[in-house]
Structures are given as C-alpha cells and as structure tokens.
Amino acid sequence: MRRILFVALGGLVVLFGVGAIYVYTGVQSLEAIPVTADVWMLQGWGGNVAVLRTERGAVVVDTMNFRMQGDRIRETAEALAGGPVQAVINTHYHADHTHGNPGFAPGTHVVATARTLEHLRAVDARYWQGEAAATLPNDTFEDVHELRFGDKTVRSHHLGRGHTDGDLVTVLVEDRVIVMGDLLFRHRYPRIDSEAGGSIREWIPTLDRALELDFDQAIPGHGPLTDAAGIRAFQDFLRELLQVGSDAAAAGLSLDETLAQAKLTTDEGFGTIGVPLVFRIDRDSAVRQSWEEATGADPSRESPGGTQ
Secondary structure, three states, rough: HHHHHHHHHHHHHHHHHHHHHHHHHHHHHEEEEEEEOOOOEOOOOOOOOEEEEEOOEEEEOOOOOOOOHHHHHHHOOOOOOOOOOEEEEEEOOOHHOOOOOOOOOOOOEEEEEEHHHHHHHHOOOOOOOHHHHHHHHHHHEOOEEEEEOOOOOEEEEOOOOOOOOOOEEEEEHHHOEEEEEEEEOOEEEOOOHHHHOOHHHHHHHHHHHHOOOOOOOOEEEEEEEEEEHHHHHHHHHHHHHHHHHHHHHHOOOOOHHHHOOOOOOOOOOOEEEEEEEEEEOOOHHHHHHHHHHHHHOHHHHHHHHHHH
C-alpha cells in the first residue's frame, strides 16, 4: 500500500511539474505579428497587445495578465522599436489587459479613460498595491486624448459604452491602424461586463462611432487581425444577440427557455475564451447576458442549469 501511495504521489508531483512548466511556457510565449512597417500585434495568454515604433521608442497598448508578461512585452517592444517604451495605453480595466503594467518602469506614462482608473481602484484595488501602484494610469481623459512622438500620432477615443463603460480605442494615425481592445472580439464570444457599465444595446452605436474613424486595419482585443469588415461582422453578431434577448423578454421566456431556443446565425466559427474550472465565455454566457440585459431579471432565481 505504501508503495502504491508513493507511486501515486510521485505521479502527482510529475503531473504538477509538467503543468507548471506548461503554464510558465505559455505565459512567457509571445508571437509578434507584423501589421505595418512600424506596428506589431503581440499575441499570447491574454488580450492582444499593440506595439508602435516611433522615433523616440515604443508605444504599447495593453499588457496582458501577469507582471512576467509585462516584462516580456516591454523587452519585445523595446527590441522591435529600437528604443525605450515611451507610453503604455490601457484600453480598459480587465486583468488580461492591465496586469502586466508592473513589468514597466515605475512612473511610466500610462494612459486610460477616467472610468478605467476608477474601476481599477474600486474593483481591482488589491492588485494595485505596493510597487504595482506606480504603474496605474497617470494620464486619464474623458473624450479624446492625443500623444505625439516625432512623426507618429497616437489618438485615443472614448466613444461610449460597450464591453464596459470605460473602453477606449486608439488610432495609430500615420499607420492607419485602430486598436480596439475588447470593444472588438474577433471569432470569439464576447463578455459584456454589465457591472462595469457594459451593454449590448449601447455597444452597437459605439462601434458605429469607431467605424467613422480613419483606419485600414483593426487590432481586436482577442482574435486575429481584421479591418472595418471584421468590425461590422462582430456588430452584426451583437445585433442578433440583442434580438435574442429582446424576443425572450417580449415572450416572457425564462433563462433556461431562452438558452434552449436561442438561434444565432452570425457566430459560425466562434471560439470560447476561458480557463478550465475558473471561467468560460461561450455561446450560453453571451445569450445569458443578453437575456439579463433585456429582462432586468435576477438569474440567481433561475434553475442551476440556467446560471452556469
């Protein structure tokens, strides 16, 4: 029996070690995808990152989940740009777009909307203690914000509610690239953070305002590089998702009934986002959020099958 127990424990140790190596390797892994001669999209475990090369160094938009990822993003950005990071922009407050900030030097110029800073301080305050506090956004705005670095212009816009109420989009003007953050999920089901002011109904006109900006290519918060057509395709999905909730509310359907009857045609090829046993963003979660917004109902009153 002792031998069996020893072998079992040894197996668990090996399994844990392999899992830890897998996670560490995944967290450290970044793929730099060229967008223009001076812009790259970095992909890894977390939200997409944009890097702009300027005459004075790099501008980085979003920083993924962990400090060690922030370290890798900073090192990669400096290598691509051939100079130091001049500014970091956080598109919104979620951890997979901000928790790498401490990988940058304390006092780094960090731009965000005023609402994003409020959410970071209110919802995520435990993370932003000690050294991390020195990389909170220190340059906030309400509507439009502009930075210039030599021949490059970086213009950020707060266009309205959508994923949260604090999302910004950043236009890399001379390169004609728009960085959408989580206002754009490409081939992924979106999260609608209603507790932070997110709204499917408001998201649709916010994307209309983004489409009025001048750009050729669009970097989404999650998923592959796209363009205006990709934004419109995601907007079509949001319209259909909104209709699912509206129809359910009009018919008085419960959440379980809505999940069983919902028909979506604009989500072909969509993938899920999640961490096993932690969270999952998929078709059912998107439909549930549409139902909640349309009915104003408390999903906790539904059966367990409807609240997963």
